[in-house]
Amino acid sequence: MIGAPPPYATLLAFTRYVGRTGPSKATFVSGLRRQRESGSGFNPHGSLVKALKADIQFRTEGAHLTAVIDVVRPRWRPLYEALVPGAISYLKSLGDPAKVGLAQTHDALGVLGGLSLKVNPHLGLRYDDGNAEAVRLHFDPEPPSDEAVVATLHLMSRHMRQMLPRATPVLVDVRRGTVHRPDPAIRSGDVERWLAGEAAAFAAMWARPRRQPAKYAREVMTSVAHPARVRTFHPRRGRMTGRHADALTRLWPVYGVPIPESPTTRLDPAALFGRRAPLVLEIGSGMGEATVAMAAADPGRDYLAVDVHTPGIANLLAVVEERGLTNVRVGLGDAVELLRHMLPAASLDAVHAFFPDPWPKSRHHKRRLIQPAHVALLRSRLVPGGALRCATDWAEYAEAMLETLRADPELVNEHDGFAPRLADRPLTKFEQRGVEAGREIFDLAFRRRH
Numbered sequence: 001m002i003g004a005p006p007p008y009a010t011l012l013a014f015t016r017y018v019g020r021t022g023p024s025k026a027t028f029v030s031g032l033r034r035q036r037e038s039g040s041g042f043n044p045h046g047s048l049v050k051a052l053k054a055d056i057q058f059r060t061e062g063a064h065l066t067a068v069i070d071v072v073r074p075r076w077r078p079l080y081e082a083l084v085p086g087a088i089s090y091l092k093s094l095g096d097p098a099k100v101g102l103a104q105t106h107d108a109l110g111v112l113g114g115l116s117l118k119v120n121p122h123l124g125l126r127y128d129d130g131n132a133e134a135v136r137l138h139f140d141p142e143p144p145s146d147e148a149v150v151a152t153l154h155l156m157s158r159h160m161r162q163m164l165p166r167a168t169p170v171l172v173d174v175r176r177g178t179v180h181r182p183d184p185a186i187r188s189g190d191v192e193r194w195l196a197g198e199a200a201a202f203a204a205m206w207a208r209p210r211r212q213p214a215k216y217a218r219e220v221m222t223s224v225a226h227p228a229r230v231r232t233f234h235p236r237r238g239r240m241t242g243r244h245a246d247a248l249t250r251l252w253p254v255y256g257v258p259i260p261e262s263p264t265t266r267l268d269p270a271a272l273f274g275r276r277a278p279l280v281l282e283i284g285s286g287m288g289e290a291t292v293a294m295a296a297a298d299p300g301r302d303y304l305a306v307d308v309h310t311p312g313i314a315n316l317l318a319v320v321e322e323r324g325l326t327n328v329r330v331g332l333g334d335a336v337e338l339l340r341h342m343l344p345a346a347s348l349d350a351v352h353a354f355f356p357d358p359w360p361k362s363r364h365h366k367r368r369l370i371q372p373a374h375v376a377l378l379r380s381r382l383v384p385g386g387a388l389r390c391a392t393d394w395a396e397y398a399e400a401m402l403e404t405l406r407a408d409p410e411l412v413n414e415h416d417g418f419a420p421r422l423a424d425r426p427l428t429k430f431e432q433r434g435v436e437a438g439r440e441i442f443d444l445a446f447r448r449r450h
């Protein structure tokens with residue numbers, strides 16, 4: 001659309017967006033854009049912030065906060081009645097009023113993944129020991145999501161020099177009077193990469209129709225950094241056609257699940273799919289042929305297909321749209337990291353690993369997906385009775401898989417040895433090539449014990 005405003009978000013809007021998943025992200029962004037275009041948007045909390053600042057400045061121990069309830073318009077009164085008690089308990093938590101005062105802060109304007117971001121504290125504090133804090137207030141009825149806490153504190157730290165030099169960022173959940181501070185265990189580089197991916201997706205959703213799909217596709221690719229540890233995949237980029245770049249640009253924000261190098265947030269499948277249904281994880285979905293065929297034939301379950309191969313992911317996104325599938329989401333990144341950090345125990349109804357890279361050389365066996373440590377991880381994420389289904393055209397890997405899976409005490413083989421070809425598994429181009437090269441195909445079907 002000509003004349004569309006450039007992508008822009010306030011810290012509040014961006015952290016709310018980050019806490020959302022799936023298609024509701026796009027709806028949220030288009031609402032923000034409309035708001036920006038019409039110049040609307042009203043902050044109902046202004047009087048509360050002023051009263052809190054007055055109580056700090058004049059050491060009045062909550063008198064201004066108590067009084068503000070009667071001053072605001074009647075329609076805002078219930079909101080203020082809900083907010084003021086928590087605000088007073090936060091004020092008390094600051095300790096001796098003589099030892100803390102207000103510090104002047106400035107708003108910062110940052111750029112992240114193509115998105116302009118206004119980062120502004122609600123107030124600044126300076127204690128008499130010289131320490132300073134830049135404070136954001138969270139007013140919503142629900143506590144802030146873990147994502148929102150991490151994102152808010154990270155972005156405030158990122159721009160602290162402009163806002164209040166050397167201050168610590170703090171997020172106060174006003175209704176509950178609780179305070180969130182940065183967690184030293186969270187690595188800032190990981191959060192930065194995660195948020196850059198989120199911001200790039202935000203900017204793409206904002207800028208419909210997208211003018212530079214290939215550029216955006218590159219952004220999505222670079223937002224997923226590949227781990228330097230032992231990986232089960234080949235570091236390949238592949239060529240991105242115009243169709244793929246377009247699909248990635250339009251559909252990644254809707255169906256995409258970024259998997260950062262060291263994920264710090266849990267996936268909420270119910271929020272991702274907008275329903276609670278058994279979840280199937282496909283590791284190494286390639287061009288997505290099996291995902292599409294199986295998900296289409298199995299609408300009662302949700303499918304999360306994961307690969308590191310961006311053109312394959314883009315192809316899958318395009319086909320998911322073409323076929324109108326609502327039970328597929330697409331993860332870009334290392335499925336092992338997803339399993340390790342983003343999926344809770346007993347969250348998967350099935351895991352599919354069809355034709356994982358065989359890594360034929362013995363010095364590369366440590367890269368194989370089906371190896372004892374990965375199998376223990378996979379199995380722990382299955383519900384009791386959940387299925388692990390594999391296929392390969394590499395005979396020596398097939399034997400090794402059988403041995404590894406049989407050795408896991410918590411897995412049961414559904415057959416004596418290899419399984420018959422799984423009826424619902426379609427023939428992919430990859431499998432076809434194996435067959436044409438004269439290789440035998442092996443299927444395996446195990447279940448987690450009850």
Ligand SMILES: C[S@@+](CC[C@H](N)C(=O)[O-])C[C@H]1O[C@@H](n2cnc3c(N)ncnc32)[C@H](O)[C@@H]1O
Pocket residue numbers: 232233234283284285286287290306307308309312333334335336353354355356357369428429430431
């Ligand atoms: C040989 S291809 C098979 C693709 C597909 N399943 C098929 O049958 O056509 C293996 C795929 O697994 C992917 N892969 C390997 N390790 C992975 C991992 N840890 N996370 C996500 N994808 C992975 C590779 O990128 C590759 O696309």
